Amino acid sequence: MKYGFFPGCSYSSAAGYRESIDAINRLFGIQLVEIPDWNCCGATALFSLNEFKALALTGRLFALSQASGFREIVTVCNACYTTLRKANQILSNNPEIVSKINEDLSKEGLSLEGEFSVRHYLDVLYNDVPEETWSENLTERLKDYEVACYYGCQFTRPWGDIDHMEQPTILDRFIERLGFLPVDHSARTICCGASHAISYAKECRLLISRIIREVRAKGGRVITTICPLCQFNLDSGQKGISNPIPVPFFTQLAGLALGINASELGLDKLLVPINRILSRKL
């Protein structure tokens, strides 16, 4: 299993995301080949300010991926995932824009043609790693550990092709496959405020606490996420709350289920500590 990899700007400082993904890749022989010299995807900011710039940035990424022989790009962030897919869609319907971007790209010796498949690492772990591989490698220590899955906004929306737009289940199914007990709750795709939490902290805090309250009410002992920004907002947004709920990445839970040592999964980087709960239960 070998893929072009777009880590995105938040990956290296995210709480143990890289550590846990590296550990899983080593175990299963998954190769994520980093697109050389990748740039920021531009996210919602660039699309709000200047569409051509936003498309040129993503166009450069696709061209770099093409140059390294990858038509399939794996991302680990919801914002990167939707931004790249959106750009891919616009570019494949607008050859005039592609040729303008190519004029610019030729200065770097790059060119862009054709379409790309953009995937999330969750999709890879759930669909490309066979179910038997998981069951053969799992430890059974995690049974009945209640996990609330939080998908965020930009994984299933706006296309709703990977899963249902408002009531997705793929992460719940993945978590169940790992041996955890996914709890049913209604905050799976409720917005966490994304980058607006910087400028409108008080207002976004309400969004975050709505998610936390719902998870607590439904008995979730941890909230697992698939996006660095969701993780950061839910993790840092619980400051001052009594009995905060830990927010590990889905890859950290997968690592635990696979029997990988907690210290290799970067769990100590979470703001709300998880170790106490884990040692009690495991």
Added chain:
Amino acid sequence: MDEKNLQNRFYDTPYGRKILKCIQCGTCSASCPLTGLMEHGPREIFALIRDGDMEPALRSETPWYCVSCYQCIARCPQEIPVIDLMYCLKRMSIEYDLVPDSHKIPDLYRAFSQVVGHHGRISEAMVMAHYGMLHPLDALKNISVALELLKRKRLEILPQQIIGRRWVAQLSDREKVRKYIK
């Protein structure tokens, strides 16, 4: 400001005419996580545009509150791409110099864009440094969390520099390309 011209400009954008299908049901406004902060929800913005009240629509804070969560698109019974229209309004308000001064998100997005322009990638700390020059209180509020991140070796001050950063920096602002976008 010629309102009729602006209205036509809006209608000529890729999804502009889709608002003519809007039945004013308000599902978008009811689904929006930040609707409570908006003077006009998206439904009212569409009503303003259809009435030709372009200046209040473009001066509105509503598109800048939009977090792109796509909840409205998931639910709109008329399949109107509300978020894409919000992007369009934001870019038009920049073009016609009607960005609402009162809103902080334009500054955040510009800070983000500046850091991308300088380095090719961003670090949260660098975006915050640029944005914090205009909104120091927001930056101060984040100092305690920054220290927490530092303690856990998660604070990157400088973004990683890419070789292609000159290319990124010189990206021409050829906004005219917009008219080609289908």
